[in-house]
Structures are given as C-alpha cells and as structure tokens.
Amino acid sequence: MQSSLFHHAEQQSQERYVLQNPQLLRVALQGDDILARKGSMVAYQGMIDFDGEYESAGRRRERKRTGEGLELMRCSGQGTVYLANLAQYVHVVEVDRDGLTVDSSYVLALDAGLHTEVIAVDSQYGISGSGKYQLTITGRGKVALMTSGRPLMMRVTPETSVNVDADAIVAWSTPLRVQMQAQTYSSPVHRRRGSTGEGWELSFLGQGFALVQPSEVMPPQHAQIGEGVRGRFGNSGQNANNSWS
Template sequence: MQSPLFAHVENQSQERYALQNAQMLRCYLDGSNDILARKGAMVAYQGMVDFDGEFQGHARRSRQRQAGESLELMRCSGQGTVYFANLAQYLHVVEISEPVTVDSSYVLAMDSSLHWDVIAVDSQYGISGSGKFNLEITGRGKLVLMTSGKPLMMAVTPERYVNVDADAIVAWTSSLRVQMQSQTSSSGVWRRRGNTGEGWELAFQGQGFALVQPSEQLPPQNAVIGQGMAAQFGMGQQGGRGQNQNNIFSNR
C-alpha cells in the first residue's frame, strides 16, 4: 500500500513533551514521573501505560461545584509513549515558573508536580466567557495549552497595558492586575452593544503576558452590571468612557 499518509510518521523525540504536529501531543513516560491529562484526550499509546482517574479531595470538588469551573483529569503512569489531542485544537507547551491563570477549557496536560486550584477572580459578577472563576496553576513544570487556531502572545508592561476580548483570552500571568470594562458608548445604546458588536473586555496592567486565541464565543447577551438600562447596555460608569466603577474585578 502506498500513500502520502506514510510521510506522517512518529516523532522520535525522547523529550517528555513534543509536538507530533501542531494539533497532536507526544508524551514520553519514563516510569518515574506521571502526567496529568484531560480525561478522554488520549488518541493512541505504546508501551506499558496505565490510565486512572485523578483523585480530588472533597474540598476541591466542593469549590469546583460552587464555581462552575472544573478540570477533569486522568493520571498517566508507566513506561511508554502516549499521544493526546482534543478536537484538533492547536497545542502549546509552556514552561511554568510563576503562577498562571487559565480557563480550564484550554488545559490539555501537565506535569503531576504542578499544583492547580479553582480561584475566584474577585468579583460578584460572572460576565465573560472567562467567567469569574478560573484555574491558577503554580509550581514548576510544563503545562500544555490548547487554542482554537494560532494564538497571539501579548507582553504587558507598566508602560504598555493590554486590552483583550473577554471571550478570546486563554491565559495570563497571575500577578497582572485585571479590570473589566465595556466599550459600548451611550450614543449607540439603543442598539445592542452599540454598533461595534463588541462586548466585555479585560484590561491587563503590570508585568507579564496575556495569551489570546483567534476565536471567541458570542458576546454574552445577559451580562448585567449595576442596575437599569445603564447596566444592561454598558452606559455611564459601566462604559469604556466612564470610571468603570462596579464593573471591576481584580486577582490581586
């Protein structure tokens, strides 16, 4: 049998994490360090590899239920090679050395040495696709993120703050200050979101990075901050031209 398909042979790298291609991850298990991966993400494996559900304590599960943010993982152990993928999304291996905040939807795999937990992005308002709860991943090790399409990594510095659509953000440095705002102006208030089609956005300040994907959910249509028409349409204090009072959440 002959076919151009035979050009897509296995990556022979002995690195712990290597991309077989842009949308498939190759993980090498040496028998000593386990890998945590999203449940159901295994597409193939070789060798003596065991897969088991990752135990989570009652306290963590309770926080996840209350927050509506969870990360269902399996533990992969043994010796061999495992291939992971999820809906043909683009994959990115990240070396973690400082805390990172990320939506659980974008996590594919990580070193078992990393610690993760659900944190409140300190706000009483659950508005954006990123939600008011996210995951904070701490420790030292490697994390594999997923994006819909090829992403953009934006540097944030004290002199250069960055605004990101709340439904396109994937992850950010946890030390950044985060503020939510709407760019709807009062002149277009009678048309939903004005005439821009844009919804809520996150403004990042400090020193770090923000990872953005070229895909977003529909603007949240039930976002309400404050009361009345001003709250529903982003006028006044809630608008991008206001003082942004009562629509701020911070992870500091």
C-alpha cells in the first residue's frame, strides 16, 4: 500500500517526551510512571498498564469546591504511549524549583513524581470567578500542556508587567505576583466591563513568564459521543458558544 499517510510514521527518539506532531504526544515508559488526563490515550505499544489514580476524600472535596484539580490515570510499564485531547496543541515544559501554576484544564500529562496543589488567586473583590483557583506544580520533571491554537509566551520583568484575560491564560511562573481585577465602571462588578466584551484579567508582576492561548473558550470537559448539547459540548455550561464538535 502506498499513501502520503506514511509521512506521519512514528517519531524515533531517545527522549522521554516527544511530540509526534504538534497535537500528539509520545511518551516512552521505562519503569517511571506518568500521570495522564483520563481518556487521553489514543494508542500505545508494549506492556503498558492504565489505572485510575487514587484521589483522597479531601482532594475530591477540594476539586468539587474549587473546580480545579485533575482527573488522572496512571500509566506504567515498558513501552510507548501516545496522548492527545481534542486535537489541541501540545507543549512540553520542564518544571524546575520555581514551580509552575496552571489551569488544570490545560494539563495533558506530567511525571508522577511531581506534586500538585490547588491555590487561590487573590481577587481585590473577593469574587470567585474564572482564574481564581489554579493548580501549582512543584518538583523536578516534565509537564505536557495543551493550548487551543499556537500560544504566546510573554516575559514578565520587574520593569514590564503583563495583563492577561483570565479566560486566555494557561500557565505562569509560580513566583510571579498575581492580582485579579476587572477594569470596569459598571455596577455590579460581576458585569463584563462596559460594552467591550472584556471581563476579568490577571496582572502579573515580578520575574518569569506567562503563557497565553489565542482563545477565550475552554475546551469541552467530559465530552460525550452523540448529538445534542451534551454530545457537542460536554457536561459543562462553561462551553456555551463553543465551536468544538
């Protein structure tokens, strides 16, 4: 058989995390486990076991209360596993001692030895909204992040602060100081400011980076196969006007 499809054969590499293509991650397992988003496996080779990752009752309550936290599966064994989610762009990040803060909706996989914890992002209004709770990842290892489209990495310095729409931010360096704000003259502050369609934003100060995606719409969570709203958008109301299908 002949076809241009054979141009997309497996990528051979000695690296543990390799992008098979911009939307598909290849991870080599040699006895070191990884944690991956539930349901993200699209193919594997070798002797790989997939198990639901244990979640304590406290962590379950925290995830229910904050909306943050990952539903993970543990991938272990010897072989190669391929991971993807809704054809989103995949990016591999090396986490160092400074740590990484991320919206859990954009995490595809991470080394099992990394530590995760839900934190609250300060809001001058004390209002729970998009971006208030995030996930910090600490330790040394790799994390695979996802973005809707090709992202923008913005450098934050003491001389140059960065402001990002709270619906477009994906991740940032944990040491950065963060303030959540809504520049609006409207009352109450829950309203998106003026008639611009812009709402909450995060202001970053210090030294580090902020990763922004070219989309203000979350990927569907717990998407279901079928027709209708649940089939197109998943179970979450946050996907209103989402064009994913």
